[in-house]
Amino acid sequence: MLCNTAEFLHQVRELTPVPAARAATRLRASLKGVKPKEIKPADRGVLLGDHLPSGVELRGSDEDTYLAIMAPRAGKSTALAIPIAEQAPGALLLTSNKADVYAATRAARSRVGTTWVLDTQGVAQVERAMWWDMIAQAETLEGAERLAGHFVGQITSDQADPFWSQAAQDLLVGLFRAAWWDGGTVRDVMKWLSDPAEKTPLRILYEHEPVLAEQVDSSISIAEETQSGIYQNARTAMSALREEKVLAWVTPDKVNPRFDPEHFATSKDTIYLLSKKGGPTAAIVAALADAVFTAAAEAGERAGGRLPEPMRAVLDEAANICKIADLPDLFSHLGSRGINPFVILQSYRQGVKAWGEVGMDAMWSASTKKVLGVGLDDAKFAADISSLVGAHFVNRGSYSKSKEGGYSHSVSEQREQVMDAAEIRAMKKGTALLLATGLPVAQIALRPWYEEEAMATSATR
Ligand SMILES: Nc1ncnc2c1ncn2[C@@H]1O[C@H](COP(=O)(O)OP(=O)(O)O)[C@@H](O)[C@H]1O
Ligand SMILES: [Mg+2]
Incomplete structure (x- = not known):
């Protein structure tokens, strides 16, 4: 198993509250000059989960790019998409093939800005109230x-x-x-x-x-x-x-407002892009997401390099409904312009199917934070992760009988895989591995929104 000592928490220190808050003050115009200790948890970056077993919250920064791979019902929507959406400091773009994330976050997001919904297939049965040129x-x-x-x-x-x-x-x-x-x-x-x-x-x-x-x-x-x-x-x-x-969603209309990607980029608005599955309709989702990325990257350039407040782009089911062909190449460009793509896939293979081996490998390398959840039921991928998690040295003691009749104790160092493929495939539900560029792998407990809500309610009682 992963070694979970205080030393290991130290190794992921830059994701812990105070260093994360410090990074936020550097990357967000509205937090300039604020003392890191005074920054609210939601403003410290993108919630990843709690470090195990210390329980210390870990967050990625506003210049990171994210990739999560987890099986169905492993917590992609409840522990990643929803919390990230609720805490988004600026504009938020969200793709989804179900109504769950929309239903859970719409109220909170409409308190901070306008919520736009593109739902050409009635995923959330939303009546059209916008058009996009x-x-x-x-x-x-x-x-x-x-x-x-x-x-x-x-x-x-x-x-x-x-x-x-x-x-x-x-x-x-x-x-x-x-x-x-x-x-x-x-x-x-x-x-x-x-x-x-x-x-x-x-x-x-x-x-x-x-x-x-x-x-x-x-x-x-x-x-x-x-x-x-x-x-x-x-x-x-x-x-x-x-x-x-x-x-009707993509042609001018005199009654409903026009969704304007340029205006959106620097707003606190939300756009939900809903589509049931891939195919021609999903092309509209990909095209609109791409239009937002282009406008936001240009706005970032105009603002001196990056958006003053980061835009979160949670691309749930990206391989099916937001298959922007060069998304892997766009990844690091987006991160440097203040746009945080958070691509959520069910398996590595799903990504390979959408972007090819080369494309998926590029996205894997370009994502600076990777969250790998339970149910990675792909033997080869689990073995690859196991070797990425790496090996560590453990001291094994042994006693041997000496010639004089006494015992001598010797300690030898042995190399062991930190987690083998079978352990990776058998991870506990609600936990995940966090691979952060330049840091050793950490194990985290995911934080589903419904548990946070229950905690918040009991605290106010
Ligand atoms: N409000 C809730 N209360 C308790 N459990 C929930 C709630 N919503 C979803 N779950 C459970 O959380 C798990 C993860 O769900 P979800 O995040 O939707 O999975 P997915 O990875 O497919 O997006 C599922 O087992 C689901 O049944
Ligand atoms: Mg989901």
Whole structure:
């Protein structure tokens, strides 16, 4: 087992209350000059759990990036997503495939700012009270490419011929740009997609961006059969928006307010991005999250490097509903701009499926705090963790009979795995391993919100 002495608490000292508070005063504009001892626990950073067995609270800082891997019902929502959301000091972005986190945090978050909800599939049965200008993302060519990438990425599989996804991507980039130049909406894009003979988007593009127009023109002015295949692929990528109900969330509307990523970045608002599963609808979640990240990173740059108050981005079920293709590469960039991504997965393999071996490895290395919970029922991964946790030396004493008839005592140092793979797989529910860059592995007790609530209620009685 892990050695749990005071010395070990000392090794993770920078995550304990006073050093954590000191880091917060350095990273948050509103805490400048405040004495670390006067800083409330919620302001000391991202709650990870309590160090075992000392019980001392450990928190990650506002420049960390986070990755949690735990089996279903291990406490991802109750012990990570909900407490982090409730204590978020600035803007909060949350993805979820269930209503639980939304239901538990909505009241607290609406006391600090506006709560926005994107729920195109009725996950929480929330009536639409916002719209997002998706086409605004196509203001730049790069923005249009990223937008198209989220949709095409959802229909791309490893086996598919990349020609079709690339062609669908190029077509969508052209159509998004044309809609943007023309002051159009996603509805126009859908209309243009339904008819390959429709020349309006090309005409608009030739007027404003002849080079791009020629590229799009030459990639679609081909044999009719191929052309209709390209259009079919692009339609499949955008199929979520065939439904009026879904389309309404991303097209201008005179009644409801517009969700503005730029304004959001420096607010204390919350956006809940809800989606049941992957596929075309989840592309909207990924696209909106990406728009928020871009706007927030730019706001951070404008503010001299990082956001004055950190933005928390809790990406629960990220591998299914927030599959931003280059999320692993964005990780450290976001951390340095004052945006804390907290990606929550059910297994390492789930991450590999979404981002590939290379991508998942990159995300693993780029996350400065990793929380590994119970139920890591993947023998290879458990063995990898065991070797990461490392070995330590233990002193083993032994007595041996000496020639003179007496006994001599000798002590020899032996190398032992701190936790073997079987111990990792059999960790107690409610506990987790914490891997923090540059620090030895610690064991923590998770802090589910319902227990904190019970404690708070009994304390006030
Ligand atoms: N309000 C509550 N009171 C007591 N136990 C709860 C409460 N909410 C959830 N749990 C339990 O906590 C455990 C972790 O749940 P959850 O965090 O939702 O898991 P997941 O990792 O799938 O997100 C589950 O066993 C669940 O039954
Ligand atoms: Mg959950």
